[in-house]
Amino acid sequence: MSDMLTLTTHPSIAAIDPHVWDGLGDGNPFTSHRFLLALEQSRSVGTGSGWQPLHLTVERDGAIVGAAPLYAKSHSQGEYIFDHNWAQAYVRAGGRYYPKLQCAVPFTPATGARLLARDDMARAALLDGMMQVAGRLDVSGTHVTFCTEAEAALGAAAGFLPRITQQYHWLNRGYASYDDFLGALSSRKRKDLRKERARAQGFGGTIRHLTGDDLRPHHWDAFWEFYQDTGARKWGQPYLTRAFFDRIHETMRDDILLVLAEADGMPIAGALNFLGPDAIYGRYWGCAEDHAFLHFELCYHQAIDHAIAHGLARVEAGAQGDHKLARGYEPVPIHSLHWVRDPGFLRALEGYLRQERDAMGAEIEALAEFTPFRKGDLSP
Structure with a gap:
């Protein structure tokens, strides 16, 4: 050759x-x-x-x-x-x-x-x-x-x-459940995270995991509004166009996990993740209503839940964020x-x-x- x-x-x-x-x-x-x-x-x-x-x-x-x-x-x-x-x-x-x-x-x-x-x-x-x-x-x-x-x-x-x-990544050390992961933490930190999750999940609605054909156009309409709000605050204007989300719905919806918080049947916050062979990648978050700790719940804790349930090696939750340390994400x-x-x-x-x-x-x-x-x- x-x-x-x-x-x-x-x-x-x-x-x-x-x-x-x-x-x-x-x-x-x-x-x-x-x-x-x-x-x-x-x-x-x-x-x-x-x-x-x-x-x-x-x-x-x-x-x-x-x-x-x-x-x-x-x-x-x-x-x-x-x-x-x-x-x-x-x-x-x-x-x-x-x-x-x-x-x-x-x-x-x-x-x-x-x-x-x-x-x-x-x-x-x-x-x-x-x-x-x-x-x-x-x-x-x-x-x-x-x-x-x-x-x-x-x-x-x-x-x-x-x-x-x-960056900060969460590393799966063979945990069988979220409680198993909490068992590796100090007693005080376990209590803090349990309280945080309970308060976040008590926002008055439900949290759904959507992937594949469960994702519908109206979910992307809601998430686009979230993304525009977050993008405008962080970067001045969003990097991605609305058409991008339509394209990935057509070609990548099996590679996507949208964690959506709903109140009275209406989306109020969401975190968009992409799925790889050995990792879940948190990419975008946004909300229409502010609720205590809901950002941490949707972006970090729910991603850990998914990684444990599906045997993924790690969660990459994006750039920056020292607050990730307290939630079990480690500097890498x-x-x-x-x-x-x-x-x-x-x-x-x-x-x-x-x-x-x-x-x-x-x-x-x-x-x-x-x-x-x-x-x-x-x-x-």
């Missing part, structure tokens, strides 16, 4: 066979062809969004053996591993930071493979290809965010700079890769990231002391 590899960029994922793309992935819903296509078809990405698709494939003997979700970016919004300070420093030094290349899932701070490939040779070719494309397009550099630890190591060997940031390292074409700026970033990694390691270790688990009772 020939080792000759051919790199190709694609202005739309629609140009790539979905069976080929998904056959290279690991089942993560966010790097699935249907998710990325929904972003494009709904115009959540593309012209005017600052996320211009430029997906990369690697072919060997005429067959695609590697692929990566790649975008030309004109800003740093919607990334969650941010480089705003780098951009400002780059401009002060007389450079032009934007556009840049971003290998990522837009608006989605969830971990998973970014170099979809059958072997490390193809993965290395994807990384090299990103650097080549950056040079060809005369952009500042390229970044790979929320990648796996193994991809981070491969990228470091290829000349990318590894970065470590931090998040990996990314960064490369800029300017050698002087690359050297400066290398020193900065080395110090940041040391500080982040110490922060994760310190935060772990604030989890509600009994001391010395956790196993890896």
Whole structure:
């Protein structure tokens, strides 16, 4: 078999066979062809969004053996591993930071493979290809965010700079029930969470789990209102269009869990989750009424319930949120890769990231002391 590899960029994922793309992935819903296509078809990405698709494939003997979700970016919004300070420093030094290349899932701070490939040779070719494309397009550099630890190591060997940031994930240690999970906590924390859940569930209505064909258009109408309200408060305007939710209903409803709170038969709050082979990913939340602890119940506790019931290894509940610690979510390292074409700026970033990694390691270790688990009772 020939080792000759051919790199190709694609202005739309629609140009790539979905069976080929998904056959290279690991089942993560966010790097699935249907998710990325929904972003494009709904115009959540593309012209005017600052996320211009430029997906990369690697072919060997005429067959695609590697692929990566790649975008030309004109800003740093919607990334969650941010480089705003780098951009400002780059401009002060007389450079032009934007556009840049971003290998990522837009608006989605969830971990998973970014170099979809059958072997490390193809993965290395994807990384090299990103650097080549950056040079060809005369952009500042390229970044790979929320990648796996193994991809981070491969990228470091290829000349990318590894970065470590931090999120909170709930880890399933073989719990048989939520009460079993509570048994791993200190007595006071168990009582606090029981009280919190009782108060949240006493809001005067019902909580429903909706997936697959149980999801109906009126559920999406309600959730769109929730999403618009939350998006307007957090980002100024929502990243996703209304059409995106219609698209994922058509193509991904079996990969979705909508946790909905209803009062008098009317939706008043909801949390949208995506389901992977080994994890549940909390993505969006919103409400029409404020009730004590209902946000924590729908977003965190109900996700834990689902993970335990379905034997999932973890819950990823999105970016930020120190309040997740008290609810059993633990600090974990998040990996990314960064490369800029300017050698002087690359050297400066290398020193900065080395110090940041040391500080982040110490922060994760310190935060772990604030989890509600009994001391010395956790196993890896």
